[in-house]
Amino acid sequence: MDNPLSQNPDSTWGRFFRNAELEKMVDQDLSRLYPEHGSYFQTPGCQGMLRRILLLWCLGHPECGYRQGMHELLAPLLYVLHVDVERLSEVRKLYEDHFIDKFDGLSFEENDVTYNFDFKKFLDSMEDEIGSHSNSKKVKSLDELDPEIQTIVLLSDAYGAEGELGIVLSEKFMEHDAYCMFDALMSGAHGAVAMADFFSPSPAAESHSSLPPIIEASAALYHLLSIVDSSLHSHLVELGVEPQYFALRWLRVLFGREFSLQDLLVIWDEIFTADNSQLHRDSEDDESSSFKILNSHRGALISAVAVSMILYLRSSLLATENATSCLQRLLNFPENINLKKIIVKAKSLQILALDSNVSSLSSTFGGAYNCSKSAVVRGHSLSSDSVSPKTPLSLVPDSYWEEKWRVLHKEEELRQNSVGKQTPSGKKRWSEKVKLSLSRTESDPSPARAENCKKGHRSSIRRSLLEDLSRQLGLEEDAEKGGCLGASNSEDDHCIEVLVEGDNCTNKESICAAEERCESGSGTVVSDENSSIFSEPASPGSGTNDHENDTEKSSVASNLFIDENDDHQQSNLEDSPLPVSLPPEDVSLNSLHENESSGKMVSAMKERRHLSGRFQWFWKFGRNNVGEETSDKGGTNEAAKSPNHDCKRQVIESVFQQDRCQVGSLDNFSKNILVGKGQVTAMTALKELRKISNLLSEIV
Amino acid sequence: MVLVLAIGDLHIPHRAPDLPPKFKSMLVPGKIQHIICTGNLCVKEVHDYFKSLCPDLHVTRGEFDEDSRYPENKTLTIGQFKLGICHGHQVIPWGDLDSLAMLQRQLDVDILVTGHTHQFKAYKHEGGVVINPGSATGAYSSFTYDVNPSFVLMDIDGLRVVVYVYELIDGEVKVDKIDFKKTATTRSAQ
Numbered sequence: 001m002d003n004p005l006s007q008n009p010d011s012t013w014g015r016f017f018r019n020a021e022l023e024k025m026v027d028q029d030l031s032r033l034y035p036e037h038g039s040y041f042q043t044p045g046c047q048g049m050l051r052r053i054l055l056l057w058c059l060g061h062p063e064c065g066y067r068q069g070m071h072e073l074l075a076p077l078l079y080v081l082h083v084d085v086e087r088l089s090e091v092r093k094l095y096e097d098h099f100i101d102k103f104d105g106l107s108f109e110e111n112d113v114t115y116n117f118d119f120k121k122f123l124d125s126m127e128d129e130i131g132s133h134s135n136s137k138k139v140k141s142l143d144e145l146d147p148e149i150q151t152i153v154l155l156s157d158a159y160g161a162e163g164e165l166g167i168v169l170s171e172k173f174m175e176h177d178a179y180c181m182f183d184a185l186m187s188g189a190h191g192a193v194a195m196a197d198f199f200s201p202s203p204a205a206e207s208h209s210s211l212p213p214i215i216e217a218s219a220a221l222y223h224l225l226s227i228v229d230s231s232l233h234s235h236l237v238e239l240g241v242e243p244q245y246f247a248l249r250w251l252r253v254l255f256g257r258e259f260s261l262q263d264l265l266v267i268w269d270e271i272f273t274a275d276n277s278q279l280h281r282d283s284e285d286d287e288s289s290s291f292k293i294l295n296s297h298r299g300a301l302i303s304a305v306a307v308s309m310i311l312y313l314r315s316s317l318l319a320t321e322n323a324t325s326c327l328q329r330l331l332n333f334p335e336n337i338n339l340k341k342i343i344v345k346a347k348s349l350q351i352l353a354l355d356s357n358v359s360s361l362s363s364t365f366g367g368a369y370n371c372s373k374s375a376v377v378r379g380h381s382l383s384s385d386s387v388s389p390k391t392p393l394s395l396v397p398d399s400y401w402e403e404k405w406r407v408l409h410k411e412e413e414l415r416q417n418s419v420g421k422q423t424p425s426g427k428k429r430w431s432e433k434v435k436l437s438l439s440r441t442e443s444d445p446s447p448a449r450a451e452n453c454k455k456g457h458r459s460s461i462r463r464s465l466l467e468d469l470s471r472q473l474g475l476e477e478d479a480e481k482g483g484c485l486g487a488s489n490s491e492d493d494h495c496i497e498v499l500v501e502g503d504n505c506t507n508k509e510s511i512c513a514a515e516e517r518c519e520s521g522s523g524t525v526v527s528d529e530n531s532s533i534f535s536e537p538a539s540p541g542s543g544t545n546d547h548e549n550d551t552e553k554s555s556v557a558s559n560l561f562i563d564e565n566d567d568h569q570q571s572n573l574e575d576s577p578l579p580v581s582l583p584p585e586d587v588s589l590n591s592l593h594e595n596e597s598s599g600k601m602v603s604a605m606k607e608r609r610h611l612s613g614r615f616q617w618f619w620k621f622g623r624n625n626v627g628e629e630t631s632d633k634g635g636t637n638e639a640a641k642s643p644n645h646d647c648k649r650q651v652i653e654s655v656f657q658q659d660r661c662q663v664g665s666l667d668n669f670s671k672n673i674l675v676g677k678g679q680v681t682a683m684t685a686l687k688e689l690r691k692i693s694n695l696l697s698e699i700v
Numbered sequence: 701m702v703l704v705l706a707i708g709d710l711h712i713p714h715r716a717p718d719l720p721p722k723f724k725s726m727l728v729p730g731k732i733q734h735i736i737c738t739g740n741l742c743v744k745e746v747h748d749y750f751k752s753l754c755p756d757l758h759v760t761r762g763e764f765d766e767d768s769r770y771p772e773n774k775t776l777t778i779g780q781f782k783l784g785i786c787h788g789h790q791v792i793p794w795g796d797l798d799s800l801a802m803l804q805r806q807l808d809v810d811i812l813v814t815g816h817t818h819q820f821k822a823y824k825h826e827g828g829v830v831i832n833p834g835s836a837t838g839a840y841s842s843f844t845y846d847v848n849p850s851f852v853l854m855d856i857d858g859l860r861v862v863v864y865v866y867e868l869i870d871g872e873v874k875v876d877k878i879d880f881k882k883t884a885t886t887r888s889a890q
Contacts, residue, residue: 003866004864005731
């Protein structure tokens with residue numbers, strides 16, 4: 001028997017009591033809605049509409065129920081609808097003659113008694129006047145009207161070809177429209193970001209993490225912030241400011257409580273223009289920690305707006321000492337803000353957010369990766385007129401590791417030298433190999449190896465040569481190059497391997513360039529005097545141009561390769577400082593260009609001990625040399641610039657790709673260096689190197 | 701949808717220790733808007749307990765009540781109905797229909813709620829409704845020991861009142877429902 005006290009939850013009475021609870025909560029929230037605009041939002045008509053819409057939606061979605069904040073998502077929607085309807089009716093009144101609701105000469109009357117509350121009074125009290133009460137004179141024809149009004153009139157012709165603004169906007173159906181809009185917003189309208197998720201306490205069905213969606217989304221915010229501005233991020237994390245403390249409110253109400261109504265509408269315009277369709281990712285992402293919120297353009301923009309807001313408060317946040325004051329500042333967003341700036345910033349971050357979702361996979365690389373990524377990001381954000389200044393703090397680690405590696409490398413070198421192993425001086429090897437290669441017609445790993453094993457007096461000379469050269473090269477405009485110089489710590493083998501593998505000219509180019517760089521790099525590494533060069537790479541690697549990046553990265557990689565090889569010819573790769581600087585370069589390589597070079601680099605990395613490739617490279621280099629003029633030191637650029645498939649040409653070309661005009665001279669110098677042609681002795685090489693350095697200094 | 705609980709004759713602690721646990725589990729705060737108590741609670745603790753169920757509590761004095769401040773009769777209006785409360789030991793003969801009708805006319809109420817007999821009764825009489833919720837604890841009465849615990853919940857909805865009676869028979873709660881509709885108001889007798 002169904003009775004009021006029945007304990008059966010499905011009884012009609014049980015439902016009645018539950019609904020009564022719901023209504024109580026809704027009423028409680030509605031009474032506190034937008035008190036500053038109370039003349040509209042607190043009117044019984046508006047409140048009634050809001051209550052009905054909210055109750056209906058909640059009853060239709062019992063799994064979500066009603067949560068505080070839903071009313072704040074609905075209110076602006078209703079407001080906008082009302083404003084539009086009012087505007088339309090005003091225009092109608094002023095230009096009555098033009099609004100002919102006639103179909104085949106018959107007119108239809110509308111009786112509107114439902115929504116009587118006085119919206120006009122509210123409009124008058126609003127700070128920015130929405131309606132225009134100025135123009136009251138009659139106009140004869142449509143053409144005399146202001147274009148905006150004209151549009152409104154034309155679009156209102158329900159039966160006309162122009163449009164149906166009058167039908168789309170209807171006072172009678174305002175509540176219905178608001179309900180539909182609210183429903184679309186909450187359920188995501190088949191998109192990725194559904195606001196209803198943010199209100200649910202349990203993890204979403206297909207989420208990878210076991211966190212409630214709002215927590216996940218807050219984590220996504222911090223993830224994006226860490227990419228963009230890791231110093232601020234680490235500061236906040238240090239203070240123990242969890243993202244959900246403030247992000248909960250920001251996200252659940254879509255920043256409704258942070259901005260005034262008019263500002264909020266601007267932001268919502270931006271957010272809702274963004275497409276909400278799910279971005280499809282490759283299957284390998286399934287296992288990753290990708291953030292659901294970042295799975296659509298809209299979600300990315302929402303996160304970007306949030307991060308942009310955090311960055312807006314950057315200086316005051318960095319000044320705080322404890323979590324409370326930090327949260328205070330975050331939760332009391334300032335009143336007078338440059339909204340445009342925030343939005344522009346957010347748009348630039350949106351792209352980043354979308355990218356970062358993919359690369360959140362490779363979080364295994366950790367800090368080093370972040371550093372290099374932030375270097376890239378920095379460039380990106382710098383180019384987009386950032387609101388807040390960024391400190392290059394995140395780049396400190398890069399050079400830090402470089403220094404470390406250098407120190408370690410030097411020690412090892414000394415050790416190796418004493419043992420009689422080949423020094424890391426690329427130049428020496430170069431000439432040696434050239435010599436070797438020229439004496440052979442086939443590539444043969446063993447001789448190279450044997451050659452490499454040759455130690456001796458040359459090493460010191462080579463080293464100094466390299467120092468000079470690297471300094472010169474390092475002083476080139478391209479700071480990035482210097483960066484890659486600094487980061488050099490890999491095996492030469494790889495570079496060569498890549499060369500061997502690559503039939504592609506460009507590939508070899510970059511690799512060769514890398515080789516060159518590497519050599520210089522190793523020289524740099526060896527010498528202490530090149531700290532200046534290292535400081536150069538400390539400047540953020542801005543995304544100048546892809547080509548540069550390519551070469552840089554490839555050179556980095558090859559540097560890595562070459563130096564590695566230098567260090568441990570046949571021994572195991574020394575892992576201690578190397579992996580640290582390696583991954584950033586490697587990863588940045590991977591992330592920055594999908595072209596063959598990175599792929600090659602990676603593949604090259606895998607095979608560390610193949611001297612054959614290296615030998616071949618040198619062989620080709622030697623061949624290139626042979627074909628070149630040996631005496632021309634003045635350097636003509638033609639040779640350098642004319643693309644040819646010869647490896648050597650490419651090497652030289654790629655090395656100086658950035659400074660196209662200067663390439664030639666350097667080109668020739670390197671050629672001259674390599675010109676050894678079997679006759680190169682240590683002294684010759686030295687001379688050549690000196691010439692190169694001189695030329696470089698001239699260029700610079 | 702106003703829910704009014706009519707309850708009485710508990711005789712706690714003299715004749716019964718407490719409400720039956722099944723009743724207690726059903727009576728939760730928040731559902732009931734008014735409580736009408738016929739009397740003989742008897743102690744203040746019971747009064748407080750009822751207050752916790754619903755803040756709007758109306759009690760009339762029974763002969764064993766320890767609080768002497770309760771009135772003999774009480775009338776109140778809920779929705780379209782006028783309710784009258786009296787313990788019933790004043791109306792002699794106890795439980796007599798006509799005498800209670802006399803009291804109803806006297807108080808000029810649509811629904812008269814009385815107790816004292818410890819027997820559930822609900823009937824229409826001369827245009828009015830007389831309800832006796834019985835004893836909520838099943839305490840023995842002046843004339844019988846065989847008393848089933850019972851109470852009444854009224855759902856007043858416009859001109860219609862639905863009376864749910866809850867009785868504990870053989871350890872099980874049995875619910876019954878009676879519908880009463882208010883007709884045009886009858887003129888009270890002179």
